[in-house]
Amino acid sequence: MTQPLTALFIFAIVSVVAVLLFRPQKGWIVRLVAALRVTERVQVEDSLKHLYDCESHRTTCTLQSLSGALGRSGDRTAQLVDRLQQLGLSEPTESGFGLTAAGRREALRVIRSHRLWERYLAEETGVEASEWHRQADQREHTLSADETESLALRMGQPRYDPHGDPIPTASGEIVLPTGKALTEIAAGEASEIVHIEDEPEAIFSQLMVEGLYPGMRVRMIENTPRIVRFEAAAEEHALAPVLAGNVTVAPLAEDTQVADMHAHLSSLSPGDEATVAGLSPRCRGQERRRLLDLGVVPGTRIVAEMRSPSGDPTAYRIRGAVIALRSEQADLVDIESLGAEEGP
């Protein structure tokens, strides 16, 4: 019989190797597959996206910026640029290089796939918001034109991705984004978030943690080069300008009542009563449809009935039925007119 120590030692080695191999996201197998995936097609498409980015930000695209974006050495990037020009997708400009008409079409096609896939992840799966961009970055290179179109058809030709970016149409038209950075808003001004930049990931995930989303209404409290403080969803947020710069807002119409900076359903205590003002835009897909089905529509009267002894979920009386919602769901429901329930 094997010595216990030897057996345990072998077991430990086997487990460590298995973990290294199969770890999600960082495992060797995942990395190997990812490395194999970086084909010429991927590189060409990624470069086109970068060139399109430069174009829409009206900056000049150079060899340096491209090699930075792709994370590749200058030499190999230069080869890639040659290849792009051979394919007729890119052409030199005065100070750098840009897209040809064919290149722009191709770039928009890739962007369409990317944003449609993000939309798909947001609406029809339970993939977390911080994962959308990364997964779409991979899928955009493997979706065929047919798959992209049938995806678009199934989702009913959506117009915006979950970050608020317009999705180019199949014929390559795109609505140009409007609005300005959150850092350009003066104190006291009210506006609506229209877009949250999903790159770099670190900044994006901080904005997600902050609970910001396109469609959220904000009112600036203080805007200095040191800090940006604003009110949103009845809470005060403070961001470093570098974060706030990645949030695009559009001014609200003059007559919009910013008073409907609503509180959330989760703020009700048992016995309290409120009226639903609406569902947050963050509430998507199945979750949104389910809540609507349950009768959580604007105008519905909701009474918080009781809270679970463990603190969550809370049961609400909604149109005659008592339904328990977890606090993260109740966070998605905006309410008006707080008050204690009156006796019958």
Add this chain to the structure above:
Amino acid sequence: MSEPLPEACAVCPAHNVANLVKLGVDMDDWDYVVALAGNPNTGKSTVFNALTGLRQHTGNWPGKTVARAEGGFSIGEDRFKLVDLPGTYSLLSSSYDEEIARDFIVFGQPDVTVIVVDASRLERNLNLALQVLEITDRAVVCLNLMDEAKRHGLDVDHRRLARDLGVPVVPCSARYGQGLEELNQAISDVASGRTVCRPRRVGGRSKLLERAVGALAEEISSRYPSLPNAQWVALRLLDGDERLAAAVRSDELALLQAPEQDGARPPTAGASDGENVADPASILTLASTQRWMVGADFHQALVETVYTEAARLADRAVSRDGEKARFDFESTLDRLVTSRVFGFPLMLAMLTAVFWLTIAGANVPSAMLADLLIESGHPMLKGFATAVGLPWWLDGLLIDGMYLATAWVISVMLPPMAIFFPLFTLLEDFGYLPRVAFNLDRLFSRSGAHGKQALTMAMGFGCNAAGIIAARIIESPRERLIAIITNNFALCNGRWPTQILIASIFVGSLAPPYLAGLVSALAVVSIAVLGIFLTFLVSWLLSRTVLRGEVSTFTLELPPYRPPRVLRTLYTSLMDRTLFVLWRAVVFALPAGAVIWLISNIEIGNQSLAARLVDGLDPLGALIGLSGVILLAYIVAIPANEIVVPTILMLTVMVTRLSGVGEGISEGAGVMFELDSMEATGELFRSAGWTLLMGVNLMLFSLVHNPCSTTIYTIWKETRSAKWTGVASLLPVAMGMVLCFLVAQVWRLFTG
């Protein structure tokens, strides 16, 4: 059928047999098809059973993989087929249940759709009723639970409601059999065309929307002139409903038209008189351009209009003079069972009582059954076989193998399940179980699971297969899979006896005699607790690895408390759960018995196949602190945990060739047996070289190993996925092997 009856069919509504057959409804013996729709918790199953006279048994779980429940009844000369649709809150969103219900009403075109409505919560229920009335104009509203409404001090004016809705409204209390005759009459009237419905269609949409719907509906009507619900189809297309878009694309809608007097019009567009007939592509193009006009909030606006209309109608029909805020008793009870102080103790007491009643109550009948089937039944059959002169191998295969295995499963399994399931169902019927889920949800949500998993787990302590079926109550796909995969870690009733036996022999004997009982009980309980811990651990791991990204939506309705109907509950839980699970177990035990007998009796060289297998498995067994005998027993006894111990005993005797044990029944190899006393069993194990380590590991492995084949089959039936069935079956075995291995090696490290 020699004479066609053209007159009769002028009044009879479109009866679309072809479509129904396509949906899997057998229409051979029926004149009409009636669909039963309604919200969950409105007593839909009760109505179903009241109408069909208990000819069908339904659980009250909505479930996607369940075949629709179907039953039949007759009114006068006419025979009606009743199809029970999944309970849904709406037909607008696209959860799987809603799709099934919606597709049946749209494409099956039942002759009558009965909409079961909870009279005490009319507003919420009318929401669904209005949606059904958009689709079909042959409907009857069954205003159920009138008794409950009365208790709440509500007075529902059903005549006014009938006028407002444009369809017959029948008040009833199906639970007490009230109003059923009127319901039958209304169904029969609508089916035969004596009552013609003019259902209300929801208005109150914005001008913009009306224009878009109108334009699209016009196109649709030009293509399908006698489609009864063009407006509704237009709305669905505007909402981006892919199922209906597909039906337009494939021209399936043409089949849904009411037949014309002058013979059916061919569905092809060219056949019309050259008018402007839209083709499917142009309908879809118009729909997608209009979609851009109606805006992104269209779906929400749609839901809002229906709810607003439902609220308005409910307001007109219900007088709330005597209304109580919420039934006082109910509020008080709810406050009590979910209170911080009493919530958890009450829950524990309740569950302990159920388990205690099960274990204590099952002992006597179990012993009686064993006595009847094994002690006396087996020798009797053997004697009979000898008298008839059956060849020894046939007699062995049939009686020693198949009969004995089945008898064992029945005697161990039946009594506890026949006690546990009815008790559990009573709590469920009363409405207490959703409160348990409510109390415990926090615990489960932390590991990515659903509070209702507490119930499937509790059910799993009875039987894992039943627990897995119960997971249908979890609508959210991810949480449902988690509940299914981890149910095996709830120590099922087939494994308790093994745990108790082994704990008494090996663990209990370590303590002084007066503590032995307590110590072995503690050992068993800690195994069960380890199972609960593993449930959470594995749930957590699954939700963060393979199940990442599966859709997850949490909803938990806390239905009103209802007085449980004891007899009904006994009957249905026996039928649905106990006998159902038992039947499956028996089906799997039969071949297992045959296999066990065969491997013990087929000889290769001068050794039986079983002995050879044991030899082959011994090294692996030794490595993980078990033995070849135990491993082989777990392999051949995969159908049922109940026969693991008898198989181990049989194999042990066979391999070690001990004489003097199990006299009387152990003449033949492959005959499972149990010894009368625990001491004798312990004696046998020890003389076969069992150690304390083996005992402990056997307890661990009995908790953490593959589910029995009944359960595996049930997982497959419920998930319809080879992948998840594989994960659910193999993951626990792998975990069990690793766990036993680690325990064995560490044990040896310290004991030398």
